[in-house]
Amino acid sequence: MNRHDGKFLLLTPEYPPDKGGVAEYLYSLVQHFPGEVRIARGPFFWKWFWPQWLCGVFTAWRVVREARPHMVWISHILPMGYIALAIKCFTRTPYVVFTHGLDVCLPEESKWKRWWMRYILKHAVLIAANSEFTAGILHTHGVQEKRIHILYPGGQMFEDAAQSGRAPTPTLIEKLRGKKIILSVGRLISRKGQLRALAALALFLKDNQDVHYVIIGDGSEAEAITRLIKEKKIKSSVTLLRSVQNSELSLWYSVATLFLLPTVSHAPDVEGFGLVFVEAGLHGVPVIGGKGAGVDEVVRDGVNGLLIDGESEDTILGAVTRLLSDGSLRRRLGGQGRTRAQTVFNVKENVAQFADRIYTLLPPPPFHRSPEDAIRQALVSVIIPAYNHKKELLHTLDTLRAQTYGSLEIIVVDDGSKDDTQAALAEEHNKWQNRRSFKYIRTEHEGAPAARNAGIKNARGTLVIFWDADITAEPEMIEKMVYTLKENPSAAFVYSSFYFGWKKFMCGPFDAERLKQTNYITTTSLLRREFFPGFDQSLARFQDWDVWLTIAERGGTGVWIPEALFRVKPRGGAGMSVWLPSFVYDFSLLTNWKRVKDYQEARARVMTKHHLV
The missing domain is CATH 3.40.50.2000 (Glycogen Phosphorylase B;)
Structure with a gap:
C-alpha cells in the first residue's frame, strides 16, 4: 500500500486540548504521520455500569463501521486494550498499542490485569514504546524485540x-x-x-x-x-x-x-x-x-x-x-x-521511520487484473469432501460453475453419506461443459482429512484447492488466486480473507513466526501440488494448521489476497459452525469445558509434532 493511502483510527481518552505528555505525544504523531488518521476520543466509559469500558466497544464499533480503517491505534493498554480486542474479534481489524512506562507498570499490581495486559500485547500487530526503558519492561512480559518499535516523543511543536x-x-x-x-x-x-x-x-x-x-x-x-x-x-x-x-x-x-x-x-x-x-x-x-x-x-x-x-x-x-x-x-x-533534541528526538524523522514499519504491516492493494492480462490455464483440481450435505453441496457446485476461471476439475468425495447425496449428484455430469471435468468418489466414512487425501490421489491438476460443501464464492475467486500464484512464482500457496456468516476473517500476510503461534490460514487455499504434504489423518483437529506448518518447515511460503473471496454458511454440527473467539480457549476458568479441553489437547499435539513446545 502506498504511503498516504492508509486509513487509521486512533482511540484515545487523552488528546489536545487535554494537557500532558501522552496527549502531546499522540498529537505530534498524528501531525507528522503520512496517512489519514481519524481521532476518536470517546465516550469510552460508563459511569454507573460495569465494565465501564464496554461503552467504548459500542463507540469504537460505530466509528470503525463508518471509517473502515486499515488499522486501529490505542494509547493505553488498559482499559483501551479491551476495546481493541473486541473490535479485532468482530471486524478483524489489526491494532497497535502505544505504551509508556506507567502504562506497563500499573497492571503489575493485579494478577488479573497482568494476564489481560499480556494477552492484549500478544494479539497486537505492533507495540510502540516511548523509550528503551518501556521496551525493557515489555520484554519481561514476553514481548519479542521484533514486535516492538521505539518511537520517542519529541518537542517539535516548540521548535519554531x-x-x-x-x-x-x-x-x-x-x-x-x-x-x-x-x-x-x-x-x-x-x-x-x-x-x-x-x-x-x-x-x-x-x-x-x-x-x-x-x-x-x-x-x-x-x-x-x-x-x-x-x-x-x-x-x-x-x-x-x-x-x-x-x-x-x-x-x-x-x-x-x-x-x-x-x-x-x-x-x-x-x-x-x-x-x-x-x-x-x-x-x-x-x-x-x-x-x-x-x-x-x-x-x-x-x-x-x-x-x-x-x-x-x-x-x-x-x-x-x-x-x-x-x-x-x-x-x-x-x-x-x-x-x-533536534536529532535523536526529531519527531518528524522518528514518525517517518514508524510509518515505514506500519505500512509494511498493512495488506497489499486489492487484486486488479487488466483486460490484457492472459491467465495461463493451468488445471485446478477442486476437491470437495462431503458428508450428509446434499443441499449445501448442490449450492456450492452452482458457485463453482459460475467461476470465471475455465480450467477446473471438480472432485466430490462422498465420505459415506447416509442421505441421498449420491443420487443427487447423478445428474451433475450433464451440467458441466466439456472444458471442465467432474468426478464423484464414494468412500467409507473416515472424516474430512481422509476424504481430502482420497481426492488428491485422483486429481490431475498441477494446482489444488480444498473446497467445503458450505462455501459460496465470488465468481473471480479461483482466477484471482491463480493469477496471484503466477505473479509470485516462489510461493507454495495463496489464501484470502473470508466471511463465516457475518464475521469477517482477515487472515493477514504470511508470517512463519506467527504461524507457529496460531493458525490464521484457511483450508480453502490454492496450492501448488508439489508442495502439498498430505493431511495427517491421526489428527482430530488442526489438520490444516499441520499442513501449513509442514510446508513452512520445508521452506514454502504463502501469499495473502486481502479480499474476502468466499463465505462459509454456518450450519449445525461440528466445524466452524460452532466457532468461538480464540481468547475463550485461553481462558483458564473454562479449561474443564469439553470443547475447550479438546481444542487445547489437539493444539498441544500439533505443537509437539512440530517442536513448538
Missing part, C-alpha cells in the same frame, strides 16, 4: 518558537528580566519532585534575590507547594502557574537559565520518558533530572544536563548552584541539548 528569537512580552516575564530563572514544568505530583525542589531551594532563594523559581503545572501537590511558599516567606522568589498555553510555555523555556525536574521512580509509579527535558533541550536550556527509569535516556549526565538523586535535597541544591555559577558549563550543556 524556540528558533524564532522573538522577545517575550508577557508582563510577568518582563518583570523578571535580568534574573536567573529556574524552570520546572510538569504535573505537580510526588514523582515529578517540584515540592522537594522547592524545599531544597527555599533558603537559597531567600539569600539570592537575583534568582527566581518558576513552577508550571497543576496536580495533587499544588496546595502543598502554595503552603510551603507561604511558610518559607519566599513569595517574591517563586511563581506558581497552574495553567499555561503552549505559546506562553515556549516563552518561559526561552528565558530560563536552567530546567529542573528531580524525578524519582518507584514501581509502579515511574517516569517512563520525560518529554519536558526534550522541550527544554530544543530551547538550548541545560537540564537537571532525577536519574532512573526513562529519564536516563533523555538526560545524559555531562552531555545535555546533570543526573542527580531526585530524593536528596542536598544533591538538588548542589546541582542548581553548580549550573548557576558556571556560565560556560550551561552554554555547553544547553548547546548539546539542542543538538540532541
